[in-house]
Amino acid sequence: MKIERIETFLVPPRWLFCRIETSDGVVGWGEPVVEGRAEVVRTAIEVLSEYLIGQDPLQIERHWQILSKGGFYRGGPVLSSAVAGLDHALWDIAGKVYGAPVASLLGGRVRDRVRVYAWVGGDEPAEIADQVAAQVDAGMTAVKMNASGRIQPSPSLAELNSIVARMAAARSVLGDERDVAIDLHGRVGVAAARRILHAVEDQHPLFVEEPVLPEHLHHLGEVIGSSTVPVALGERLYSRSDFVPALDAGVAVVQPDVSHAGGISELRRIAVLAETHGALFAPHCPLGPISLAASLQVSFATPNFLIQEQSRGIHYNVESDLTAYVTDPSPFAWVDGHAEWNPLPGLGIMVDEAAVREADKKGHGWRNPVWTHEDGSFAEW
Structure with a gap:
């Protein structure tokens, strides 16, 4: 069995899918995308495909090593994401060949269901209480929201108070038995991050995400040490x-x-590394169905797992939601805020190839917002 064909599909609202077909007719799907740079990743897939065509698809680790390290210049979001999507598809093929879910190939599941959380509030958080109540009514046990919209690197007292008020509004609906997390998105400076962690401590967030930018990780210890609030990050880190x-x-x-x-x-190796440090694993995944299916496979097989992000109903998915490109939405039907174990082989989903090919004819040119402060200077989104 050899890899015969690799295709990519640019599909709304902001996703890129890839399809690998073997000489035996087995097909695997992946989702290699950098939000806002999908076309660039598509080109990277074309380059990496030069190596993969003609190879045995079941030699996944061999291919990962060469795709990741075979170029003198390595890493970064574009190349790492291109490798990621190809890796998804190879694991999907392996699961289908061996007749087992990917989680089983990773050593087997360590849990029977995976807790997921829902997004509320959008980029400029508003109507928090109503949106949280809707998620509670839908059975969700945890939500996440942006701590703020556009905000100064050194926020005013009013801006700080608005963050606390949003958290209090969410907590008033959730009560003590459900969880809320907030995402700072690297929008404030290091000193402000410390102040915010201290300010929201009484609301007991599940975690505060990305309090500092990746380029400021040398200050992360100061931020973590400033409060008892659990700090989370990693969506803009690309390797162990x-x-x-x-x-x-x-x-x-x-x-x-x-x-x-x-x-x-x-992802599996990062989770193991985190376990050796006593850290929990909560995969970032505000993307499409293939990405989520791949992430869930790792989550089911990871002992130090905490909670899984998912994009059903997220504010980015205006044109197409999580189930738009699968023939059976049941793997994404949450039960009491959890994803149930899915015994289907590979990634456990059936991609609607006809819908994907039709959507690719339209494509998309999604770009993240570019924000500025009132004085015209750049603001972190």
Whole structure:
């Protein structure tokens, strides 16, 4: 069995899928994308495909090593995401060949269901209480929201108070038995991050995500030490080595993204590395169905798992939601805020190829917002 064909599909709202077909007719699917740079990743897939065509698809680790390290210049979000999507598809093929879910190939599941959380509030968080109540009514046990919209690197007292008020509004609906997490998105400076952690401590967030930018990880220990709030990060880290400084600083929760951090192969290794530091694993995944299916396979097989991000109903998915490109949505039908174990082989989903090919004819040109402050200077999104 050899790899015969590799295709990519640019599909709304902001995703990129890849399809690998073998000489035996087995097909695997992956989701290699950098949000806002999908076309660039598509080109990277074309380059990496030069190596994969004609290879045995079951030699996944061999291929991962060459795809990741075969170029003198390595890493970064584009190449790591391209490798990730190809890795998803190879694992999907392997599962289908061996007749087993990917989680079983990783050593077997360690849990029967995976807790998931829902997004509320959007980029400029509003109507928090109503949105949280809707998620509670839907059976969700945890939500996450942006701590703020556009915000100064050194926030005013009013801006700080608005963050606390949003958290209080969510907590008033959730009560003590459900969880809320907030995402700072690297929007404030190091000193402000410390102040925010202290300010929200009484609301007991499940975690505060990305309090500092990746380029400021050398200050992460100061931020973590400023409060008892668990700190999470990792969506903009792309390898095991990228996570070492964060784990050494005492980060409580790692959040690698299966579509950015080298795929299933590297996500699993990052989770194991985190376990040796006593850190929990909460995969980042505000993307499409293939990415989520791949992430869930790792989550089912990971002992130090905490909670899984998912994009059903997220504010980015205006044109197409999580189930738009699968023939059976049941793997994404949450039960009491959890994903149930799915015994189907490979990634456990059936991609609607006809819908994907039709959507690719339209494509997309999604770009993240570019924000500025009132004085015209750049603001972190």
